[in-house]
Amino acid sequence: MLDETLIAIADPTRRAILSRLAxxxxxxxxxxxxxxxxxxxxxxxxxxxERAKLVRRRIEGREHFLALTPAPLDEAADWIAEQKTLWAWRLGELEKALKDG
Amino acid sequence: MLDETLIAIADPTRRAILSRLAxxxxxxxxxxxxxxxxxxxxxxxxxxxERAKLVRRRIEGREHFLALTPAPLDEAADWIAEQKTLWAWRLGELEKALKDG
DNA sequence: CTGATATTCACCCTTAGAGGTGAATATGTT
DNA sequence: AACATATTCACCTCTAAGGGTGAATATCAG
Structure with a gap:
């Protein structure tokens, strides 16, 4: 799922669409x-x-109403947060190593 | 820059590479x-x-050492956070409207 | 029924991504 | 010099993304 979410938000037009729907x-x-x-x-x-489940469609006659369903963004945010945590941890280890050495 | 960052992390192989470099x-x-x-x-x-500035290369003889430079991730995290904020705000407005109505 | 509106379907083209192989380059080793 | 290692370069293939147009479908309004 993460792949499709990230691919979905990697395009500026699609990000603009999401902003509009916000x-x-x-x-x-x-x-x-x-x-x-x-x-x-x-x-x-x-x-x-829609494929990335970031948008839901409600059809009313000939009109299709679109709404945001931002849940998948959490997974993306989590991955980024984890990367930053790991990186910060490693910097901490480096500092320790430098201090000890 | 945001585009290249998101495209860079949208591929599972590249995410694995970043995790390794973490x-x-x-x-x-x-x-x-x-x-x-x-x-x-x-x-x-x-x-x-490298193009997305998520990785830096240090060449030492015939060996190329790679290291993470996670700063660009912040921009991506910021965009996601902003989207979630906007969405939450809109939910708040909806609730208000429902209560008043 | 006719015509307008809303959206998608079925195509087309071009570009970029992801993978491959084999050769080239540069450096290290003996 | 000869060989091995580390990495990239130059090409090829395939697929998907992003854009377009014109026709089809479905609904609404007269």
């Missing part, structure tokens, strides 16, 4: 409006965000 | 050993990590 639910057309690219391209980005 | 400096060959893929492929992954 303001609230929106239709595909609404989400697409600010972008210079075609509606179809935005639709594809949304599909990738 | 234990300490290592040569290209050392980093490559645990992987089933060719040394050359690992070399390419390392180049991407």
């Amino acid at each position: 303001e609230g639910e929106a239709r595909v057309t609404d989400v697409a409006r600010p972008f210079a690219i075609s509606l179809n391209s935005v639709s594809k980005h949304i599909r990738m965000l | 234990e300490g400096e290592a040569r290209v060959t050392d980093v490559a050993r645990p992987f089933a893929i060719s040394l050359n492929s690992v070399s390419k992954h390392i180049r991407m990590l």
Whole structure:
């Protein structure tokens, strides 16, 4: 899952879409409006965000309402936090080694 | 920069390389050993990590020693944290609206 | 029924990523 | 000099991503 989450947020268009959805639910057309690219391209980005479970779709007639489901971001945040912890720990060990030596 | 950082950590092989380097400096060959893929492929992954400034290389004779430089991870962590904050804020607003309504 | 709106489907093209192999380069060892 | 080690370079293949267009589908409004 982490892979798809990170791939999903690695694209600036998709990050912009997520930021837009952080303001609230929106239709595909609404989400697409600010972008210079075609509606179809935005639709594809949304599909990738759905695949990564970062976005949920509620269909009401011909309109598709999109909403954020940010849970997968936690896994990404956790990985980064763990890396930083390990790194900090190693720096601590290095310091100890330097002090002892 | 954020783009390259996220793309860099979106690949599981590269995340494994970073985890290895979190234990300490290592040569290209050392980093490559645990992987089933060719040394050359690992070399390419390392180049991407360097491009993202997540890894620094110190050349000593014929050996290239690699070390983690995790600073760019902060930017990624910040983006995720901001998204979660915005989302939490919006949930708060929703609750308020529900209570008032 | 007709026409407009919302979205996707089915294609196309181009680029980048991830993998491979074999040769080249540079350094160390004997 | 000859050989081994460490790494990259130059190429090839395959797949997926990101963009596009035009048609299809589904719904809503008249």
